Amino acid sequence: MKVIYPGSFDPVTYGHLDIIERCAKKFDHVIIAVLNNVAKNAAFSIDERLWLLKETTKHLDNVEIDSFSGLLADYAKEKNCTTMIRGLRAVSDFEYEMQMALANRKINNDIETLFMVSNSDYVYLSSSIVREIAYHNGDISCFVPKVVEDTMKKKLKGDI
Ligand code: ADP
Numbered sequence: 036m037k038v039i040y041p042g043s044f045d046p047v048t049y050g051h052l053d054i055i056e057r058c059a060k061k062f063d064h065v066i067i068a069v070l071n072n073v074a075k076n077a078a079f080s081i082d083e084r085l086w087l088l089k090e091t092t093k094h095l096d097n098v099e100i101d102s103f104s105g106l107l108a109d110y111a112k113e114k115n116c117t118t119m120i121r122g123l124r125a126v127s128d129f130e131y132e133m134q135m136a137l138a139n140r141k142i143n144n145d146i147e148t149l150f151m152v153s154n155s156d157y158v159y160l161s162s163s164i165v166r167e168i169a170y171h172n173g174d175i176s177c178f179v180p181k182v183v184e185d186t187m188k189k190k191l192k193g194d195i
Pocket of ligand 1: 041042043044045049050051054120121122123124128152153154157158159160161162
């Protein structure tokens with residue numbers, strides 16, 4: 036079975052990677068679909084987010100990295116894949132995720148959203164927390180792989 040794991044990945048964290056690795060074991064093919072939405076004001080450009088995902092999932096040969104803009108339901112049709120994966124950390128994620136899953140199914144009745152419960156080690160972890168800590172010169176090495184940490188440092192120094 037082929038699945039799509041959509042998100043902002045701004046930047047990718049160990050929480051995302053845990054979901055990706057578990058998906059890669061369970062499903063034949065995993066498409067990580069990075070939302071390229073100008074309105075969302077991302078910290079990392081779409082190319083940076085795609086590159087970081089490629090670098091951190093190199094060891095998984097059934098994982099494809101792609102980007103999309105617009106509606107996920109349209110992207111799903113284009114990719115001929117109607118199974119979406121989303122991660123659930125806490126009850127606080129539930130309301131938004133439920134709303135998105137129902138809205139997507141309303142647009143395209145074939146779309147099913149499957150939820151994967153976060154690894155308990157990463158239940159508190161989000162890209163925004165990583166960005167916040169990094170902006171205040173905190174150590175993010177336990178939240179993200181080295182390549183993400185190094186890229187974040189370069190970004191903060193204004194080198195990229
Ligand atoms: P979005 O803006 O679409 O929520 P994110 O990149 O923040 O994009 O998250 C993408 C998906 O990964 C979401 O389903 C989110 O719940 C999940 N996710 C994010 N962080 C974690 C984590 N620490 N553990 C499990 N799932 C996570």
